[in-house]
Amino acid sequence: MTYTTAIFYFFAAILVFAGLRVITARNPVHAALYLVLAFFTAAGLWMLLEAEFLAITLVLVYVGAVMVLFLFVVMMLDINLEKLRQGFWDYLPVAGFIAALLMIEMALILGSRHFGLDVIGAPPPHPADYSNTKELGRVLYTEYVYAFELAAVILLVAIVAAIALTLRRRKDSKYIDPAQQVRVKRGDRLRIVKMQSTPKAGRGESGE
């Protein structure tokens, strides 16, 4: 067993453990922290695949930004996990059976008999001066610019949808548009009513 193989199994074991703990931890904050661990070990595995840029992005974006946000949300929301987990043990036998079945099927097909190194050769390792970042940057805006722009449009849809679904104007809001206030004219607020002046009844008589 070479050093990289040992590293791979070490990381893979941690990843599986962390993944299991994400769904079994009682405390949602712990679950989120285990997810951080899972991301981190996955990044380590990607590093072994010579995908250095993606590995670092995973740590920076997912661990650094997304999971921190997640932790905040989890801490702020009062989630009752016991309620969410009701029926877990009832569903477990069926779900576990199906999961085991899927695992066995996948192992049969994706095992070394069909996808092993003797069937599909290992890709040649890149030289030390090979830059993963440069390679990605080279194709991202050239060959794959269409897909890249489409991904951007999908993000735009996400923004539009999120705003459309959550922005609510309160009905009892007393908000006044400042521009309208500035533009207001005398005629909008003040109404001068011409009235006939009438002498007060009784005064004339008393003057006599």
Next chain:
Amino acid sequence: MRHAIMQFAPVFPEIFVLAMVSLILVVDAAVGHRQRHLAYGLSLLTLAGAAFLTLRGFATAPGLTLGGLFVDDPLSDVLKLFLYLTVAAVMIYSRDYLRERALYKGEFFVLALFALLGMMVMVSASHFLTLYLGLELLSLSLYSMVALHRDSSVATEAAMKYFVLGALASGMLLYGMSMVYGVTGSLGLADMAAALQDGTDLHIPLVFGIVFIVAGLAFKLGVVPFHMWVPDVYEGAPTAMTLFIGSAPKIAAFAFAVRILGQGLEPQVGDWRDMLVILAVLSVALGNVAAIAQSNLKRMFAYSTISHMGFVLLGILAGSQSGYGSAMFYVLAYALMSLGGFGMILLLSRAGFEADQLDDFKGLNRRSPWLAFLMLLLMFSMAGIPPTVGFYAKLAVLQAVVGIGYAWLAVAAVLLSLIGAFYYLRIVKLMYFDAPVDTSPIAASADARVVMSVNGLAILALGIVPQPLMAICIHAIGASF
């Protein structure tokens, strides 16, 4: 490092639609609350402009551009033109409905156009990446359109179901795609077909991948046994959104299926044909039988969609150019029928009244003989009764199926559609022979009535003279494969 300068001309319709959506987004945010009709008018203008650009750059032969991610061929151009027409009809039908339910907002039009953009991307995709991105763009827009009616708990539930099952389907599709990539070493459809042409010794992983792709596809098309979401989403969503989901995306889903199975995995037709046979038979059976028990028209149409999608699969599984051509004819005819069916519900609805129950159609003949006649045409067409387009569409698909020696499949499909004819004809009976329950006047606007008349008469006209459209379909398929 040099790169050939990319051809942008074939992508002009997509670029135009994206630019216009962005414009509508900004304009609506600035003046939308004062000028309600602006987004609506601009959206129709966008569709007209995109149709003009597509017609001007109409392709005669397939041409790859943008690094092989995008293909411009007659198939994509014809389907795009039909997409514009369908989306325009959706907008005209749903305008009054949306206004009466406080949904007449810029977001509806923006999301609908984003969905259209996603469909256009799917229709002219030649690469797994673009197929998937287009599908996601379409799906995300549809999820949020269903949820747009925020105060309705039914709509929110429908959106949630649609989202969760749709995400699952996307996951399956991606997993299948990754398997096929592992076997062929290519994501481009043409390279994939070329790699598979010589045969592969990785047959089992390939079939494994195809199973996942077909399952994901079946989810998106809504065919049995991946149909669970269809009735709930169709019933729960506001009718305008149901109309949208039930019409244009079906055309895009057809293109998606034909591109993956017919172009990329064409050499493996023996592998996926049997999977589609099972899906098609189950869909036609369940769709027709379960629809009988429904009293909600939207739910009934949902089951009817399932059976119609089964018929589309029958055409695709023939695996020949005439098969794809007949499936294309079927899906275009179905889009027309679905537009009419849901459009009629929208026309009869008014503020506080959905008109989505079977009883709401009782005695329609006495309230409006013309609308009742159009609905009669629609129902005859859905049931497949001549001389409507539905009959010819079914005939063409069945011919293709018999052509590959699956006569039993054609017989089964015909027998099951006969069962389905019952619930379509029940609506005709309700309209013509029952007394009206609701006697208030029909408040449909003039333009919606005109579009509905054109829609209904097109079903009759295409049924009497189907050859031109059929010739277009056969030509589009023939020149693109």
